[in-house]
Amino acid sequence: SAVISQKPSRDICQRGTSLTIQCQVDSQVTMMFWYRQQPGQSLTLIATANQGSEATYESGFVIDKFPISRPNLTFSTLTVSNMSPEDSSIYLCSVDFGSTEAFFGQGTRLTVV
């Protein structure tokens, strides 16, 4: 199994600013995934982060808005840039499920005011 720690757990930010969310895994993993859960909605994949290469973004998400770093096999960050109230969501990181399951962090609840 994997234990995933996300920081911060929640934040309230001013519009126009940026927030960087950290995701730390207790074991080395090949892929990490970032999801967004808008209020009352399901989870939508933002991007896939591989160590040593650029992240792969899903349709509707762009690197300028959601830059991702993956400096090693246990850590990743997601930045939400130039925030607007529409970015208010829960952001979750997840690790590759391999042959068992997908593990999720507790999420970062972001409110943009």
Place this chain on the structure above:
Amino acid sequence: AQSVTQPDIHITVSEGASLELRCNYSYGATPYLFWYVQSPGQGLQLLLKYFSGDTLVQGIKGFEAEFKRSQSSFNLRKPSVHWSDAAEYFCAVGAKVTGRRALTFGSGTRLQVQP
């Protein structure tokens, strides 16, 4: 591309009654299927998963699900619901696609339990 449909947005059941939450998927090969539960303000907890083998899978908290390939379904069941089961339930499908193994989630079913 894979997709998941949870046709019931909201379900209300009485405590002690049986429960079935529906999930239909679309995927070209044998999918990996999951059910997650999310309580208010909490993260996602895996209830059960299907990878292969026996099509009836048992999970935590007394939940089970049955994979029916002919119906492209993976419905979640519980014989007797407890008040603590009130939460949001998500069905998800996973697939190995060119090295990416992310999950596609359904829209969720919110379960309300009446005393």
